[in-house]
Every structure is written in C-alpha cells, then in structure tokens.
Amino acid sequence: MIEEGKALFLQIAESVEDSIIDGSLAEEAQAPSTNELAAFFRINPATAAKGVAMLVDKGVLYKRRGIGMFVAPGARELLMTERRAVFADRFVAPLLAEADKLGLGPDELTRLILDRADAQGAASPQEGAAR
Numbered sequence: 001m002i003e004e005g006k007a008l009f010l011q012i013a014e015s016v017e018d019s020i021i022d023g024s025l026a027e028e029a030q031a032p033s034t035n036e037l038a039a040f041f042r043i044n045p046a047t048a049a050k051g052v053a054m055l056v057d058k059g060v061l062y063k064r065r066g067i068g069m070f071v072a073p074g075a076r077e078l079l080m081t082e083r084r085a086v087f088a089d090r091f092v093a094p095l096l097a098e099a100d101k102l103g104l105g106p107d108e109l110t111r112l113i114l115d116r117a118d119a120q121g122a123a124s125p126q127e128g129a130a131r
Contacts, residue, residue, distance in 0.1 A: 005048050008043055012051030015041075017060065020071055027076060031061050031069040 003011060016032070019025035032040070037048035052069060055061040060075045072078075099109045 002041065008041070008047045009050035009054065010049050011056045012037055012041065012043075016051070016055055019080050020060065020076050022081070023076075025071055027071050027073050029071050031055075031065070031071055033068055 002008065015126065016025065016037075020027075025031065031052070034045050034048040034052050036045075037052070038045040052061060056063065056069070059072055059078060061069045063069055064073050095109075099105075104112070
C-alpha cells in the first residue's frame with residue numbers, strides 16, 4: 001500500500017480521504033487514531049499525526065476533546081470537489097489540448113468519450129446523476 005517516492009503523511013491523508021469518499025468512513029464517524037494508522041501502516045506515529053493534522057487543517061477531520069478525531073460534516077463533498085478539480089487539471093485539460101491538436105471538436109470528442117463509456121459498460125451521465 002505504501003508508494004515509493006511519495007511522502008508517507010500524504011499517503012496516510014489520502015487513505016483516510018479515500019475512505020471518506022467511498023463511504024466506508026461516514027461523516028460524523030470516528031476516524032482512526034494516529035496510533036491505529038501508525039500500527040496499520042507500520043510507520044512512526046508522528047508521521048501518521050502529520051497526515052491527520054493535514055486533514056484537520058483542510059476541515060475534513062475535527063477533534064472532540066478526550067474522544068478522538070471525527071469526520072467533519074460536508075467532508076465528502078469537500079473532497080469530491082477538490083478531487084474533481086484535480087481530475088480536470090490532470091486529465092481533462094491535457095485531453096482537450098490533444099483533441100485540439102488532432103482537430104477534434106467538442107461534439108466529436110464527446111461522441112468518442114460516450115462510445116468508449118458504452119464499450120466499457122460505464123453508466124451514462126443521466127444514469128450516474130440518478131444514483
């Protein structure tokens with residue numbers, strides 16, 4: 001699970017974020033403690049604490065004095081918004097630049113994406129919105 005070349009505290013934070021996004025860690029649920037994260041990933045508790053602190057600074061987790069860390073209300077939507085923006089920057093912008101080089105207009109590019117989605121059995125935007 002640990003990736004080489006990426007800071008461990010970032011991987012810890014992303015792991016907790018992934019759990020919030022996929023719903024396995026619900027809003028207002030208690031988050032794993034730094035000691036639990038450190039034991040699970042076999043890392044120094046200070047490193048796990050740095051990842052948790054990053055999530056607190058972002059407003060994803062909050063501390064209940066004497067009880068532990070909890071997932072903040074609205075954390076999932078905050079993370080989804082943040083990751084969608086990253087997705088657009090990382091994937092959509094280069095896709096549009098390449099499509100422009102190939103002379104593909106928005107309609108043709110949309111058709112290609114929908115054709116690929118159909119071929120892979122992915123949900124259409126209407127089906128995805130209904131979920």
